[in-house]
Every structure is written in structure tokens, then in C-alpha cells.
Amino acid sequence: MPRFQILVCDGPSCGITHESDRLVTLLKARIAADPGLKTRCYVAAYNCFGRCSEGPNMFVRPLAPDEKGEVEPREVSGLGFYPGVTEEMATTILERHAGEGTPVAEWVEEY
Incomplete structure (x- = not known):
């Protein structure tokens, strides 16, 4: 089962305003x-996605076998960006994208 890193923007706008x-x-x-998620999913802060007015923003990305989930990557790209995330959306994204490996099509964007 793949491992995932969930990056949550911690920039001034997302962190303070949102x-x-x-x-x-x-x-x-x-x-x-959740024992199934506990060994496969990691949450880390991300400095800024540059889409501050849409925050709070998240990005879900698969981790390489030797990659540490707690460490913020230098950059991210691909299908996994979620703008304007509410608590309800975060729960769904965790269950579907990180839990099942299926991006939430109605919310996810290419970054």
C-alpha cells in the first residue's frame, strides 16, 4: 500500500487568516x-503554495520508499492540490486520496 504525505500550507495567509x-x-x-492510516500517512507543514486568497490549501502526494513523511519537500507538482479546504473536505480527502489512493476529482487540481 502506498504512503502519502499531506502538506498543509502554513504561510501567513493560510496559517493566520485561514x-x-x-x-x-x-x-x-x-x-x-486509524491503524491503517497511521503507518502510511504523514502530515507536514508547507511554506506556501502561492494561492493565498484560496486558502487554506493542501497537497497530497505519494512518498518514495526512502522518503520521510515528516520532512517538507523543496517543491511539489502534479495532481494533488486542494484549495479552500474545509474540515469536512479534509476528512474526505484523507479517506479517499490518502486512504484509498484516489484523488477527490471534484476538488483536486493540477499544481
Whole structure:
């Protein structure tokens, strides 16, 4: 089963204005409570996606076998960007994209 890193923007706009820390708290609690996700999903802060007015923003990406999930990558790209994430959306994204490996088509964008 693939491992995933969930990056939550922690830039000034997402972090302060859009309170992205509540998404981090929610995701970490859900992952800790689910044995299936606990060994495969990691939440990390990401400096900024550059789409501040749409925040809070998240990005879900697969991890390489030797990659550490707690470490912020230098850059990201591909299908996995989620703008304007609510707590309800974060739960669905965790279950479907990170849990099942299927991006949530109605919300996900190419980044």
C-alpha cells in the first residue's frame, strides 16, 4: 500500500487568516486513530503554495520508499492540490486520496 504525505500550507495567509492549523490538528488526530492510516500517512507543514486568497490549501502526494513523511519537500507538482479546504473536505480527502489512493476529482487540481 502506498504512503502519502499531506502538506498543509502554513504561510501567513493560510496559517493566520485561514487558520490552517485546525486542519493539521484534525488530520493528525484522524490518522492517529486509524491503524491503517497511521503507518502510511504523514502530515507536514508547507511554506506556501502561492494561492493565498484560496486558502487554506493542501497537497497530497505519494512518498518514495526512502522518503520521510515528516520532512517538507523543496517543491511539489502534479495532481494533488486542494484549495479552500474545509474540515469536512479534509476528512474526505484523507479517506479517499490518502486512504484509498484516489484523488477527490471534484476538488483536486493540477499544481
